[in-house]
Amino acid sequence: MWALIEWTEIEASLDIVKRKDILQSVVHEGDVVDVKYEDESSPALILKMNENKDKLLKRLNRMESERRQKEECKLPEKRAIKRKIIFSPENTPSSSPDQVQIKRFKKRLLTDLELLPNRSANKHAVQTSLTSAACSAALQPANSSHLSSSGLDHVEIHKKLNMAKDTFQACGRGGTSWSAMIKDLAVAVFGRSMLATHSLSGKIGNANKESQAKPPLDPTKVELIIDTVSKKFPETPRKFLRAALREKLNDEHKLLSRHHKKDTVTLQH
DNA sequence: TGCGCACCTGGTGAAATAAG
């Protein structure tokens, strides 16, 4: 016996769960009830009951499809974050603890990024960067002894850099890649729009003297990011870290330019 | 003079996602 639900604490997340996972003996459609979510429970709205799981699955897919169509007018980059956290009958929260942890972890990380400007793009960057494998790695304890923990869920890299511990641990494939770490930290600290419009030093590129110099990123924060990665990967030369950061700036700028070009072409037609 | 660096453009392949 199954029920189609919508998690109320998870952004527009539909799900199909076993009846026994609903922690209430008497429930009706439209009720908000506690539903088992791994070792805990989470409130959810009962949308449909008393149908077999195939019917519920089709209903879920139809609802998802309708929601997608409503979102169609949004910017392309929103596509990635539209992906809801969905459990199939074969993959319920209780059947795959790691998956649940990974999804919850992603959710929290994306919530942190809400604070940054251009949050859709930031979210997408994290969504793409953090594959399941990456998140799994992120769930492992990170070697962050050089950092001062300012609370249960936050880590203070410096007075100027304070981010959620999960966010920090997720950077760099969970601390397994210095290049990914410095790029993820840059996105987390500056936001993608700033990366696309700023340069490392603020100096004009010698290869393109006619172009306009981009303003520099906050050098203090840049140094702090490099220091942070350097402490975690002491064998990696700082010039490599700067190169990776510069590359990230290049890529973000390139992507932004492409978007602008595409928008211009769309307006012309 | 050679090297390192900063900046830029363009290309490729992998992975994720959408569409048919």
Added chain:
DNA sequence: CTTATTTCACCAGGTGCGCA
């Protein structure tokens, strides 16, 4: 299920300044 599209990381190559 297959194909197309998008996004990203990574790489190559070019330019010219600063410095030893």
